[in-house]
Amino acid sequence: MIHFNRKSIYSILAFSAIIFSFLLASISMSLPAQARVEVIDTTIESQLSDATDTPLENSEEASLVEIDLTPSQWYRSLLGSDKLSLEGITGEGVTVAVLADGVDDRHPDLIGQVLPGYDATTRLKIKAGANHGFYDAGVTGTFQSVMIAGDADGLGLTGIAPGAKILPVIVDGSTGSLRDNDVAAGIDWAVANGAQLITLAIGIAEGPTDQDATATCAAVSRARKANVLTFVPSQNDELLSAAQFLPASCVDSIVVTAVSENLSNQSKRLIIGNPTFTAPGFSITSGLQGEDWLPYTTSISSNWAAISAAGAAALVLQKSPTVDIINLLSSTATDIGIKGADPIFGQGLIDAYAAVHSTNAASLEMRLRAVSSFSVPVIVSASRDGSGQSSISWEPPFGVPVISYEVLAYQFSDKTWKVTSFPFGGNDVRGLIAVDLHINTYITVVAKTADNDRVSAPINSSEYDPAEPLHTRDADEAAVTAVTSSWVSNGILVEVVSNDSTRPWELIVIDLSSGEIVKKFKISGSSSSRIVSYSGYDKMRTKPLLIGAGIGRNGIDTYLLPQYGIAGSVVAAGKSRAGISGFVTCSDDENITCGSRLIPEGTILSIKDRKSGKTLASARVRSDNGFFAVWSHTSLKYDIIILSPNGEHSMRLEGSFWYR
Numbered sequence: 001m002i003h004f005n006r007k008s009i010y011s012i013l014a015f016s017a018i019i020f021s022f023l024l025a026s027i028s029m030s031l032p033a034q035a036r037v038e039v040i041d042t043t044i045e046s047q048l049s050d051a052t053d054t055p056l057e058n059s060e061e062a063s064l065v066e067i068d069l070t071p072s073q074w075y076r077s078l079l080g081s082d083k084l085s086l087e088g089i090t091g092e093g094v095t096v097a098v099l100a101d102g103v104d105d106r107h108p109d110l111i112g113q114v115l116p117g118y119d120a121t122t123r124l125k126i127k128a129g130a131n132h133g134f135y136d137a138g139v140t141g142t143f144q145s146v147m148i149a150g151d152a153d154g155l156g157l158t159g160i161a162p163g164a165k166i167l168p169v170i171v172d173g174s175t176g177s178l179r180d181n182d183v184a185a186g187i188d189w190a191v192a193n194g195a196q197l198i199t200l201a202i203g204i205a206e207g208p209t210d211q212d213a214t215a216t217c218a219a220v221s222r223a224r225k226a227n228v229l230t231f232v233p234s235q236n237d238e239l240l241s242a243a244q245f246l247p248a249s250c251v252d253s254i255v256v257t258a259v260s261e262n263l264s265n266q267s268k269r270l271i272i273g274n275p276t277f278t279a280p281g282f283s284i285t286s287g288l289q290g291e292d293w294l295p296y297t298t299s300i301s302s303n304w305a306a307i308s309a310a311g312a313a314a315l316v317l318q319k320s321p322t323v324d325i326i327n328l329l330s331s332t333a334t335d336i337g338i339k340g341a342d343p344i345f346g347q348g349l350i351d352a353y354a355a356v357h358s359t360n361a362a363s364l365e366m367r368l369r370a371v372s373s374f375s376v377p378v379i380v381s382a383s384r385d386g387s388g389q390s391s392i393s394w395e396p397p398f399g400v401p402v403i404s405y406e407v408l409a410y411q412f413s414d415k416t417w418k419v420t421s422f423p424f425g426g427n428d429v430r431g432l433i434a435v436d437l438h439i440n441t442y443i444t445v446v447a448k449t450a451d452n453d454r455v456s457a458p459i460n461s462s463e464y465d466p467a468e469p470l471h472t473r474d475a476d477e478a479a480v481t482a483v484t485s486s487w488v489s490n491g492i493l494v495e496v497v498s499n500d501s502t503r504p505w506e507l508i509v510i511d512l513s514s515g516e517i518v519k520k521f522k523i524s525g526s527s528s529s530r531i532v533s534y535s536g537y538d539k540m541r542t543k544p545l546l547i548g549a550g551i552g553r554n555g556i557d558t559y560l561l562p563q564y565g566i567a568g569s570v571v572a573a574g575k576s577r578a579g580i581s582g583f584v585t586c587s588d589d590e591n592i593t594c595g596s597r598l599i600p601e602g603t604i605l606s607i608k609d610r611k612s613g614k615t616l617a618s619a620r621v622r623s624d625n626g627f628f629a630v631w632s633h634t635s636l637k638y639d640i641i642i643l644s645p646n647g648e649h650s651m652r653l654e655g656s657f658w659y660r
Contacts, residue, residue, distance in 0.1 A: 012614065015389060031263075046291035064108065065294045065410075065417075065442065065458070066155045072298075072457040073157060074261055075280035077374045079312050080353025082161045089356055091161025091314035095189035096148055097198045100141030101182065104289035107142055109150035109157050110166070118193070120186035121179070138289040139643045140632065141168060144199055146287030156284060157296065160311025160352075163318070167195050172202055178245065184215035187230065191223045196317060198230040198272045200247050201303040208509065219249035224252035231256055231310040231326060234275045234346075235302040248272035254326065257345055258282055258305035259565035260319075261371050261398040262334055265302075265344060275346035276326060277333050279312065281305030283378050285457040294442055294460045296633060298378060312352035319356045322653035328355050334367050372399025377445040377456040382437050390437040393430035394445045397454050402426040402447045407433055410458075412440040478503040483556045485547040487563035492532040496549050499526075501525045503551050507532070510546040523609065537641075542567065566599065566642050568627070580607055580640070581618070583626045599644050601625070606643040618638065 036053035053628045065455055076082045084090070093114070106129065107542035117126040145166045150159035171179050171186040178363035183200070190198055200216075221231045232247040234257040248255045259265055265278075267627060288297045309339020320328075331353045333348030341347060351362055362370075377399035384390040405424040410417045420487040421435040422617050426448075442460035446453050485494045494507060502525050510533055516541065523530050536538050541563040548557045568582020584599035599605075603621045607612065607629050617636075619629035 010433075032364065035364060056220075059219075064295075066108070067458070068154055069156055069285060069457055070158050070377050071374070071455060072285045072373055074270055074371060074396065075284060075308055076158065078280050078371055079160060079308060080351055081315060083353055084315055084356055084451075085158070087160065089315050089319055090152070091149070091159075091311070091318050092163030094164045094314040094317045095163065095167050095196050096161075096164050096310055097167040097169050097172045097186075097195035097196050097200060097349060098144050098148070099143050099169045099186045099190065100138075100144060100171045100202060101172045102289075103141040103145045103166060104138040104287075107146060107287050107295055108155070109146050109153075109159075109200055109287055109295075110142070111151065113149045113151060113159075114145065114166045114168060116605055118186065118189045119170040120182045120189060120576065121170055121172070123185065124262030126170070140288040140303070141170075141201065142202060143286045143297070143416070144304075144307045147304065147307045148199070148314065150287065160308065161314035161318075164311075165312045167193065178202065178211070178246065178282035180211040180213060180215045183213070183247075184219035187216070187219035187223055191226050191228050197313050198228060198311050199307055200230055200232045200248075200253075201306040211245055213245050213247050213250060216245075216247055217252075219248045220247065221252040221540055229254050229313065231279070231306040231313070233258065233303045233306045234271050234273060246272050254306075254309065255346070256281075256305040257308040258302040259336070259349065261350065261375050262370070263368060268496045269512075271344055275342070275344065276332055277285075277309065277346040278336065278349045279305040279308035281308060284308075294456060294458060298457050298459075309350055312350050312355065315352045316355050317581070318389065328358070332361050334361050334364055336364055336367075349531065350372040366400065372397075376454040377405070377447045379443070379445055379456050379459050382459055384645050388434060388436050389432050390435055390443075390447070391430065391432055392437075392443065394456065396429060397447050400449050400451075400454075402446075402449055404448045406446040406448065407431065407443055408446060409433060409437075409441060409443045411435070419579070424475060451634065478551045480550045480556055483547065483549045483558050485558055485560045487541065487562040488494050488531070488561070489536070490531060492545075492547070492560065493529065494547055495529040496534060497519045497528065498525060498551065500551065504550050506547045510548070512544040512546055520542055566605070566644070568642060570638050570640070573630045576632055577630050578616075578638060579628065579630035580617075581626075584621050584644075599625075603644055605629075607631070607641060608641050610639045 024553050063594040068080075070076070079186045103110070103114055103117070105111075114128060116128045118124070119126055143413050144166070146157055146159060146163055148159050149164045150162060152158045152162040159450055167190055169186040169190050171183045181201075185612045187198060187200070223230055230247075230250075230253055230257055232250070232253045234248055234255045239589040242498055249272055253273065255275045257265055257271065257275045257278045259278050260280075260282035281302050283298060283305045284301075285296060285298045286304075286563065288295045309329070312329065316323060316325050316328060328349035329350050333350050336342075337345040339347075348361065349367060351367075353359075354361060373438075376395055378395045380393045380395055382390055382392050394405075404426050405428055407424065408424040409422065410422045411420070420435065422431070424431050432445075435443070437443065437460070437592060442458045444458045472625035478498070480496045480498050482497035486490055487493075492509070496505060498505060504522050504525050506520075507523060507530055508517055510516065511518050519532055521532075543562055545560040546557055550556065564580065566584050568580045571579050571581050573579035584603070599621055601621050601623050604621045605627055606615055606622065607617045608621065609616055617631040619627040621627050
């Protein structure tokens with residue numbers, strides 16, 4: 001999540017803001033408040049409102065919107081923290097260290113909830129009462145903190161454990177990169193300064209890194225020995241850091257998988273490590289940093305499961321300070337996958353209420369019914385056309401029939417908020433409203449059901465969707481309006497359409513398997529295409545890529561599937577024989593690890609030694625898309641290519657093996 005506000009257009013994570021701002025439109029930017037951040041598996045969708053400092057009507061500043069948003073916090077009800085609060089179980093006396101990019105302790109739901117903290121990137125302490133973040137940061141840290149310990153004053157949001165205290169620790173600071181030793185130092189400091197639980201869900205807000213988590217894992221283990229648990233997400237949500245920094249791989253991390261309201265894991269990213277259990281992690285409404293009059297945002301990110309679990313653990317700790325939290329949460333969790341230790345969902349879906357009261361795990365059916373009783377609509381996107389109309393789309397509440405919808409638009413005028421209603425049918429999930437959604441406006445969607453009205457969390461920014469053509473509202477601004485990318489013999493051909501040939505455009509290539517930016521260019525506006533050079537056997541041809549092109553913040557991201565539909569590895573097949581085992585991968589565009597072509601069953605593949613050109617063997621593609629071939633070997637190392645009849649070949653495969 002990246003956030004811009006009217007008073008401070010902050011450098012995106014100290015990471016080449018100008019070059020990458022068009023890409024990071026797919027992360028989440030809004031002005032003055034973030035509308036909705038949506039994290040998918042391989043990149044991040046976001047919303048972007050105007051980056052201009054447009055004054056409000058009559059030059060009046062809108063006052064802070066103070067409304068009760070707890071009905072939109074489905075995750076509190078699913079965990080049972082709403083019922084526990086009525087019993088006085090709020091996490092009081094428990095300290096949770098939030099290791100992230102800082103915490104904005106001026107947020108209206110965090111006043112008095114945040115302790116003095118520490119900046120592990122500078123090794124300096126942070127005083128309470130200040131914005132615990134670098135520049136305009138604190139994006140993920142504030143979100144996590146409100147989610148855990150937002151105060152229960154009946155306005156805004158209430159945390160899972162509203163009685164807990166937040167110990168802010170900056171591990172991703174203004175240095176511009178995430179460093180393993182800084183994270184480790186932050187964990188050690190948190191343990192030494194009273195943390196009872198730690199969240200390490202850095203996610204998409206950190207700077208780039210090429211480091212692994214060696215020091216971090218050692219610190220997690222030291223914390224575990226001191227009876228301080230570190231909660232991390234089971235799926236790596238990071239876009240800007242290398243894939244080897246994986247706290248979920250630490251042996252002593254508490255690894256948590258995210259589920260949505262339908263109790264499924266929406267992310268297609270790989271599960272890392274061995275999940276301990278599962279918790280709510282998608283469509284989470286929480287706090288937004290900065291001085292905005294609508295300081296809330298809704299985010300889909302597998303990161304937030306770790307925060308849900310930490311909040312639940314805080315509730316258990318208040319009731320039973322010496323209990324084995326992991327065993328208790330596991331034994332009372334609802335089984336939602338394979339019975340027992342599931343490779344995706346671990347021991348099951350956490351139920352804080354059951355854990356506190358040591359009751360039996362609720363059934364999956366009971367949990368689903370509970371979700372449907374408090375689910376609300378979620379606004380997916382909003383875009384304005386610049387001529388007085390806005391397009392709104394939303395997701396219906398889960399598991400409940402809707403009679404009709406009503407979109408309520410609140411506009412600030414003459415020092416008051418005035419509301420206009422726009423009715424829609426019960427089957428509608430999108431529509432146009434005659435309102436220019438802008439800085440002095442916010443909207444909610446109301447779902448009218450047989451039992452009650454269910455109100456979405458509000459938004460007050462317009463969407464910029466990088467996967468779609470340019471919105472009309474940006475027509476008077478320079479922008480790349482169309483992008484195509486394709487593999488060619490000498491690399492990637494990227495072609496663009498721009499509405500201003502006098503402006504240079506930026507091009508970046510991201511390796512989605514690692515999250516790293518691997519190429520970046522600035523190209524003259526007079527040129528509408530660019531070849532990104534890659535040799536015929538370059539490993540990038542076997543990877544899913546994101547191609548982003550734009551002018552400033554106005555751009556488009558496109559996915560480029562791997563060129564090759566073949567993958568394999570050289571294996572030993574006895575003392576005097578070698579072989580290759582592999583698959584021809586699929587062309588399903590929902591699975592970005594697939595190749596861009598499907599090689600049909602029965603196709604004969606030729607296996608050749610690249611250096612000599614000698615054909616080593618042939619293989620037929622099986623019904624399971626696999627293939628296998630063996631040959632008499634004369635070497636323990638092979639440098640081969642695989643050819644299909646149409647000439648498609650894999651990358652250069654360098655295989656070495658031992659045999660007995």
